Ligand SMILES: Nc1ncnc2c1ncn2[C@@H]1O[C@H](COP(=O)(O)OP(=O)(O)OP(=O)(O)O)[C@@H](O)[C@H]1O
């Protein structure tokens with residue numbers, strides 16, 4: 289455990305030394321939200337205020353957007369000599385990787401806090417109770433945890449930094465092909481089917497349900513199962529790739 | 535090989551390793567006594583790094599057994615890792631941290647308390663001449679500074695067995711000497727050093743025992759003196775001003791041979807002692823032949839390599 293904390297400190301120093309990346313992780317989702325609300329928002333046919341509809345989706349988008357930085361960081365760690373030093377030390381095999389996961393989660397929580405702050409300023413008025421908020425935060429942490437592990441695995445599996453940049457693209461794109469920005473029913477037939485069955489739709493619906501104070505058990509259950517599966521696959525895959533790469 | 539475990543820091547027998555069907559280590563037997571410097575000498579591609587990787591648990595051997603600090607590397611990996619320090623061929627430092635932070639990171643991972651950590655880190659920065667650059671990011675360090683920081687990081691936590699893969703490659707002469715001094719000092723403190731090098735002089739100067747690795751096999755093993763004994767004896771080298779002097783000297787000194795690589799040089803077999811040297815010079819004096827330059831050549835490890843493998847190490851690496 290203390291090894292993982294030490295490694296987390298290392299990742300944080302890395303993050304702070306790269307202010308452009310932090311700025312990017314916090315600012316980009318906010319800019320995107322402003323764009324959707326002010327530029328496209330009027331065009332979508334949605335019950336109630338668009339900001340209330342879009343914010344939950346934007347929260348999940350923020351998580352995914354931050355993943356590309358993680359894939360790159362993990363991959364560059366592997367291509368640098370320092371990893372061999374960690375490997376010959378008597379420290380837990382997963383410490384290096386857990387630190388990347390924890391740093392990713394912290395980074396996305398910070399970005400989400402900023403995003404939600406801006407959303408409130410724009411008129412976001414969720415009906416969620418204190419308990420719903422707690423559940424939302426817990427669920428967001430779970431989503432971030434699961435997606436971070438799968439991204440760590442992808443970053444490890446990538447042979448070059450360039451391909452590590454690419455592997456995270458599908459994860460960043462998936463929320464766009466869900467009900468994040470517009471309801472799935474309004475999409476074209478092929479996309480709609482895809483949107484209905486991909487994991488980010490129940491994930492986003494769960495966040496939306498919790499924040500509107502009207503959680504749906506079905507979405508929540510399927511979202512939690514998806515997250516548990518993704519986290520497990522990511523963890524196992526990441527650890528075995530880590531051990532293989534000398 | 536039967537070796538009492540207590541005195542062997544590193545013992546390997548029948549070590550084999552292949553990448554796909556390319557055999558890189560073909561049955562290596564090694565034994566390094568605790569508190570000594572062992573040098574693995576070999577040209578590029580001989581398998582030095584592969585050997586270090588196997589001995590340090592970074593890589594699994596295909597065959598053979600290895601015990602480091604009394605523990606089997608295959609089954610007691612954790613115990614081996616806890617006992618060793620490794621400085622690989624390529625600097626393993628964190629570029630995005632400062633020199634000091636790199637050392638602090640090691641101290642934290644080794645479980646040192648904050649007071650001890652500060653003391654150890656300050657001490658190492660001073661010892662390696664890095665105090666002034668301690669607050670700079672390692673990415674801005676020169677190659678030699680990275681190398682020094684790398685070794686300093688290995689020393690955090692005082693490992694009893696240290697592996698150094700070509701520790702002085704790329705260092706200037708002064709830094710190389712600093713590195714040698716540090717290595718000798720470590721051994722004086724009882725640390726065991728396993729060192730690879732391409733420099734014959736380095737192995738000769740530092741090592742208690744040397745093993746010569748060539749194409750995955752150990753072609754010789756012994757003390758520097760033992761290895762030197764395996765090759766032709768010493769000789770006297772004479773340089774003349776011109777061909778006339780050279781020819782007349784060759785007529786006088788009947789056992790002399792001309793040097794293959796340099797003109798105007800004669801090699802005369804000699805034990806290098808004052809008496810035989812005086813005899814050679816007296817013969818030349820008697821015929822009034824002027825000698826430009828005179829030196830006694832004792833065999834070095836380059837000669838060892840030539841004698842053992844039929845090639846010089848430089849010729850191997852060039853091919
Ligand atoms: N991952 C690998 N896959 C395939 N072949 C490899 C691999 N690593 C090393 N080799 C081969 O194994 C042989 C020994 O390599 P090794 O790195 O152990 O040599 P070395 O003695 O350390 O050389 P150098 O002095 O250049 O560092 C070389 O022929 C090399 O091409």
Ligand SMILES: [Mg+2]
Pocket residue numbers: 582583584623699
């Ligand atoms: Mg090497």
